[in-house]
Amino acid sequence: MKIRDLLFYLTVVSIAVTLTHFFIKEQVGAPINNIDYLQNNWHKNPTNEITLYSAEWCKACQATKEYLNKRNVNYKNIDIELSSTGSKLLKENNIDSIPVITFNDVTIVGFDANKLDTLVTNIKVK
Structure with missing residues (x-):
């Protein structure tokens, strides 16, 4: 009886290990800090135009729009609630925070006044 129980448990464990290996896809070389990685590599926007991915209900998005408008910065706004393309881009790249601002590379x-200051200054200098 004990040998049968032992064989049963070993079979269950081996099946569990096999299924776990089959269903879990390990991301080899995945970045430790996803936000830092995305900020450097996510979406290359070579159009020489600021693109803002936002939503109406998002307070940080409203702050970003206010910041850009106050400085007379032209930008293209993509509301992710209304744009399936914008929403899809964010989902495909595992971005779960808005706003997302892209300009060239x-x-x-997120809303970061210091980074926006640097971006706007660099744009106006060019």
């Missing part, structure tokens, strides 16, 4: 996730 720069991506800013």
Whole structure:
């Protein structure tokens, strides 16, 4: 009886290990801090235009819009609630925070006045 129980438990464990290995896809070389990685590599926007991914209900998005409008910065706003493309881009890249601001090779996730200052200054200098 004990040998049968032992064989049963070993079978269950081996099946569990096999299924776990089959269903879990390990991300080899995945970045430790996803936000830092995304800010550097997420979306290259070569259009020489600021793109803001936002939503109406998002307070940080409203603050970003106010910041850009106050400084007379032109930007393209993509409301992720209304744009399936914008929403899809964020989901595909595991971005779960808004606003997202892209300009050429720069991506800013979240409202960060210091990073926006640097971006706006660099744009106006050019």
